Amino acid sequence: MSKEVTISSTATVLKAENITAYYKLLAGDVRALEDVTFSLASGEIFGIAGESGCGKSTLAATLSTVMLPPLKLIGGKLFTDDGRSIFELRERTLRREIRGKYLALIPQSAMNCLNPTKKIKDLIFDAVKAHDPRKPKMEILKIAMEQFAEIGLPPRALQSYFFELSGGMKQRSVIAISSLLNPKVLIADEPTVALDVSTQKAVLDLLVRLRNKGIVQSMILITHDIAVLRQIADRIMVMYAGMVVEIGPTEDVVFKPLHPYTEALISTVIVPEPDIKKKVLTGIPGAPPNLMNPPPGCRFHPRCKFAMSKCKEEVPPLVTTNGRTVRCWNYAE
Amino acid sequence: MTEQVILETQNLTKVYYSGFVRKTSVMAVDGVSFNLNKGEIISLVGESGSGKTTVARIILKLLRPTAGKILYQGKDISLLRKRQALTEYWRHVQGIFQDPYAPFNLFYKVDRVFDIIFNLFAESFSKEEKKKMIDASLMMVDLNPEDVLGKYPHQLSGGQRQRILVARSLIVNPEILVADEPTSMIDASTRVDVLKVFLNLRDKQGLSIIFITHDVGLAYYISDRMLVMQKGKIVEEGRVEEVITNPKNEYTQKLLSAIPTLTKKWESTEKNETG
Numbered sequence: 001m002s003k004e005v006t007i008s009s010t011a012t013v014l015k016a017e018n019i020t021a022y023y024k025l026l027a028g029d030v031r032a033l034e035d036v037t038f039s040l041a042s043g044e045i046f047g048i049a050g051e052s053g054c055g056k057s058t059l060a061a062t063l064s065t066v067m068l069p070p071l072k073l074i075g076g077k078l079f080t081d082d083g084r085s086i087f088e089l090r091e092r093t094l095r096r097e098i099r100g101k102y103l104a105l106i107p108q109s110a111m112n113c114l115n116p117t118k119k120i121k122d123l124i125f126d127a128v129k130a131h132d133p134r135k136p137k138m139e140i141l142k143i144a145m146e147q148f149a150e151i152g153l154p155p156r157a158l159q160s161y162f163f164e165l166s167g168g169m170k171q172r173s174v175i176a177i178s179s180l181l182n183p184k185v186l187i188a189d190e191p192t193v194a195l196d197v198s199t200q201k202a203v204l205d206l207l208v209r210l211r212n213k214g215i216v217q218s219m220i221l222i223t224h225d226i227a228v229l230r231q232i233a234d235r236i237m238v239m240y241a242g243m244v245v246e247i248g249p250t251e252d253v254v255f256k257p258l259h260p261y262t263e264a265l266i267s268t269v270i271v272p273e274p275d276i277k278k279k280v281l282t283g284i285p286g287a288p289p290n291l292m293n294p295p296p297g298c299r300f301h302p303r304c305k306f307a308m309s310k311c312k313e314e315v316p317p318l319v320t321t322n323g324r325t326v327r328c329w330n331y332a333e
Numbered sequence: 334m335t336e337q338v339i340l341e342t343q344n345l346t347k348v349y350y351s352g353f354v355r356k357t358s359v360m361a362v363d364g365v366s367f368n369l370n371k372g373e374i375i376s377l378v379g380e381s382g383s384g385k386t387t388v389a390r391i392i393l394k395l396l397r398p399t400a401g402k403i404l405y406q407g408k409d410i411s412l413l414r415k416r417q418a419l420t421e422y423w424r425h426v427q428g429i430f431q432d433p434y435a436p437f438n439l440f441y442k443v444d445r446v447f448d449i450i451f452n453l454f455a456e457s458f459s460k461e462e463k464k465k466m467i468d469a470s471l472m473m474v475d476l477n478p479e480d481v482l483g484k485y486p487h488q489l490s491g492g493q494r495q496r497i498l499v500a501r502s503l504i505v506n507p508e509i510l511v512a513d514e515p516t517s518m519i520d521a522s523t524r525v526d527v528l529k530v531f532l533n534l535r536d537k538q539g540l541s542i543i544f545i546t547h548d549v550g551l552a553y554y555i556s557d558r559m560l561v562m563q564k565g566k567i568v569e570e571g572r573v574e575e576v577i578t579n580p581k582n583e584y585t586q587k588l589l590s591a592i593p594t595l596t597k598k599w600e601s602t603e604k605n606e607t608g
Binding site for chain 2: 051052167196197198200201204224225226227228230231254264265266268269270271272273274276277281282283284287288
């Protein structure tokens with residue numbers, strides 16, 4: 001059923017083309033993102049998976065236009081649904097119209113970086129006033145109350161300080177604040193890391209509810225846990241060493257992975273299901289490359305068991321067939 | 334397999350007190366009793382705050398229990414106080430912790446982490462003997478000594494560092510390893526190597542391992558028996574297959590239903606509400 005949602009809605013809310021971003025350091029460039037291309041359809045939950053250091057969080061920062069030095073955009077374009085190129089907009093327009101309203105980001109471990117001297121409602125005033133300085137506080141509070149009720153958080157959370165809330169409640173409040181301006185795209189970077197499984201489930205349920213109620217149109221969910229994406233994502237993009245290696249519908253990626261890296265990554269998932277104990281887990285030999293000096297050609301070739309001589313020389317192109325995209329010489333001609 | 338109990342805890346209890354004027358207390362561990370057999374991996378599973386780490390620290394004698402006994406090979410060791418007796422105990426029971434980064438000083442080569450472990454021995458060793466022991470234990474954790482020795486910490490992956498720390502514990506030839514969330518900071522692709530080391534140690538060395546984790550899937554994969562903790566108490570105990578397929582306790586059932594898996598989808602998510 002989820003597949004139908006993706007296919008029937010052809011409207012694209014966000015389109016990324018060949019995004020390349022480096023960390024400019026004295027010692028050289030860390031090539032954290034290279035040639036990232038994807039499009040986000042209206043109404044879908046788009047999952048991004050990969051190990052630490054594969055560029056997931058750098059991509060989140062780049063997409064939400066908060067590239068702080070040393071991170072620098074080298075090339076690529078990002079388009080809104082009405083065709084505006086986000087990276088070419090002025091800072092003033094970005095602040096007024098894009099950040100928070102069009103694209104909202106929930107940064108990694110945001111819930112641990114909140115000001116303990118402010119109540120949640122104060123943070124909400126700040127967030128709303130940055131976009132609409134003349135809005136009266138009472139009105140903002142009313143909107144916030146409605147939003148909190150809508151997503152099933154008690155209104156008393158608004159009157160509390162962050163340290164008074166439990167981990168799950170904190171994260172859900174952060175999500176509520178991020179989605180207050182009804183952004184079209186919500187980018188959640190590891191929203192469930194460091195949460196217990198039962199609270200993790202509550203947070204994921206909330207994210208799905210946000211999409212289903214139309215509070216946010218589409219969502220990008222970044223996580224290292226493929227089992228989480230399997231539960232709620234419509235499509236999955238797998239990244240390795242700063243590059244997109246595979247994009248496809250969740251079921252296809254999980255059960256019939258194309259790229260050798262995706263296959264290896266999925267085989268390392270350990271879940272409490274009866275047949276996992278019989279399975280001999282192999283892992284992936286070697287370690288991810290240093291992105292200051294990535295291997296030539298396909299960045300996965302030193303760890304890939306299907307590597308050919310071509311893989312060592314040329315970077316394979318992203319090839320799309322039947323709704324599935326993969327970057328591997330085994331599938332490219 | 335003959336079931337020989339190597340470690341037994343009886344009614345282990347730990348209360349943390351805090352505050353000065355208005356004293357408050359937290360019952361971190363509440364009457365925990367279990368056995369560990371020789372050559373067996375048991376796992377303590379629970380959410381954060383359930384008291385798993387406190388149990389580990391008590392067994393490792395890093396923390397004094399408020400009440401209860403720990404019997405190691407029949408001897409009560411909860412009363413050990415003297416340094417000498419403790420080092421003797423630590424030759425038998427070793428710990429591995431969550432963070433594979435913290436024990437390394439990033440200005441020195443990784444070889445340095447091995448220095449302190451030799452203090453546990455009553456006898457002293459020559460440099461060559463030490464080198465030989467280090468090499469042998471690195472081999473046991475599937476590391477090639479030439480690959481890792483002489484390197485700096487940042488040159489190694491999280492999985493390699495964690496295996497070095499396991500190798501360090503193995504130098505004293507312990508009977509029991511207490512591993513407290515050893516893989517939670519390691520990437521999926523290298524995590525498997527660390528898990529394999531634990532399984533190998535059980536099968537080849539007959540080591541007994543207490544594996545502490547919040548990840549039920551991991552506990553299921555690695556251990557023979559599973560103890561589920563909630564609020565300081567053990568609420569369910571049994572063979573892993575039994576606990577996973579047929580959980581008796583309500584809390585265990587709830588915990589299992591909240592775990593995302595690959596083949597099954599949650600029923601309660603509102604995914605299909607609009608579709």
